[in-house]
Amino acid sequence: ETLLTGELSFKCNYAQFSDVGEYVISVENGYDELANYNIEYIDGTLSVNPKLITLEWENTSLTYNGEGQKPVASFIGLVNGDSCDTIVSGAQTNPGTYIAVVNGLTNPNYVLSSSVSTEYTIGPKSIEGAVVTLKDTLVYTGSELTQEVESVILDGVTLIKDVDYIIKNNTGINVNTYTLTVEGKGNYKGSVTKDFEIIKQKVNLPTANTNLVY
Numbered sequence: 199e200t201l202l203t204g205e206l207s208f209k210c211n212y213a214q215f216s217d218v219g220e221y222v223i224s225v226e227n228g229y230d231e232l233a234n235y236n237i238e239y240i241d242g243t244l245s246v247n248p249k250l251i252t253l254e255w256e257n258t259s260l261t262y263n264g265e266g267q268k269p270v271a272s273f274i275g276l277v278n279g280d281s282c283d284t285i286v287s288g289a290q291t292n293p294g295t296y297i298a299v300v301n302g303l304t305n306p307n308y309v310l311s312s313s314v315s316t317e318y319t320i321g322p323k324s325i326e327g328a329v330v331t332l333k334d335t336l337v338y339t340g341s342e343l344t345q346e347v348e349s350v351i352l353d354g355v356t357l358i359k360d361v362d363y364i365i366k367n368n369t370g371i372n373v374n375t376y377t378l379t380v381e382g383k384g385n386y387k388g389s390v391t392k393d394f395e396i397i398k399q400k401v402n403l404p405t406a407n408t409n410l411v412y
Contacts, residue, residue, distance in 0.1 A: 204230035210244055215278045218246050218307045250311035251275035251282070253300060258318040262385045264355065266291050268298050269318045273308070282308055293322045293385055325363060325382035328352040330392040338373050338399045345369070345394040350380055362386050370396050 206229055212221035223242035231237075252274040260267045266289035273282050282305040288298035300314040333346040345368045350357045357363050361384055368378035373396050381389045 200232060200235065202229045202232075204228070212244050212246065216246065218248050220245050248307055248309040249275065249277065251308045253310050253312045253314065255298075255316045255318075258316060260318065260320045262291075262293050262320055262323040264291065264385075267320060269316060271298075271300050276308070280305060280307065290320060293320045295319050322382065322385055322387040323352075324388040325350075325352060325357075325380065325386045325390055326388045328357065328380065328390050330380055330390060332392065332394055336370070336394065336396045338396050340371070342369050342371050343396060345376070345378055347378075347380070347392075350390075352386075357386065368394070370394075372396065373398050 205227060206225065207227040208223055209226040210221055210223045221244040223244055225239040228239060229237055254272050254274055256270045256272060258269045260269075268286050268289040271284055271286050276282055282303050284303050285301045286298050287301055288296055290296045296318055297315055298318055300310070303310070329349075329351045331348040331351075333348045336343045336345055347359070347365055347368070350359075350363055359365070363380050363383050363386060366379040366381055367376070370376045375393055375395050377391050377393050379389050379391050
């Protein structure tokens, strides 16, 4: 029977929070020599695997703004002050329901433990608050008149008739004050109202030529 004596110790080129990969474990101090044997030490391997983290989606309900939009992906489970970013694809502009997808992580020390995609929606923008400018004031003729709209501007953007909005209740016959409605369409929802008038027609009455004698 042969007894091994001495204190066996190891060394490894891994330090806490080192990156994912394989690290060599080797003998730093071996056993005492034996009379009848040569001891050969074989290096070992320490494998550091990526940590599972959870994907959290934010801003999955968006409102149309005329630009491409998509949700924001953030991560739960990062350690040691690490940062990790990703590229989210699937941005869309118009209202609808879409799918956004995470395309890889910038930090190789982590892998996702959850789905890499999510459903999100873009809703139409409210037209309320739009500035409605009318064309010329209507003058009574006895027939039905239609009040035309010069422009509809919302947050600095000029909206397009029959694409972004339609006009309702913009007709009248008699002298009066009426209220028309601009109703959102397509990328816009809701409505805004604007008063318009039909004003009196001017009538010119000729003055009779009368000869008078003092």
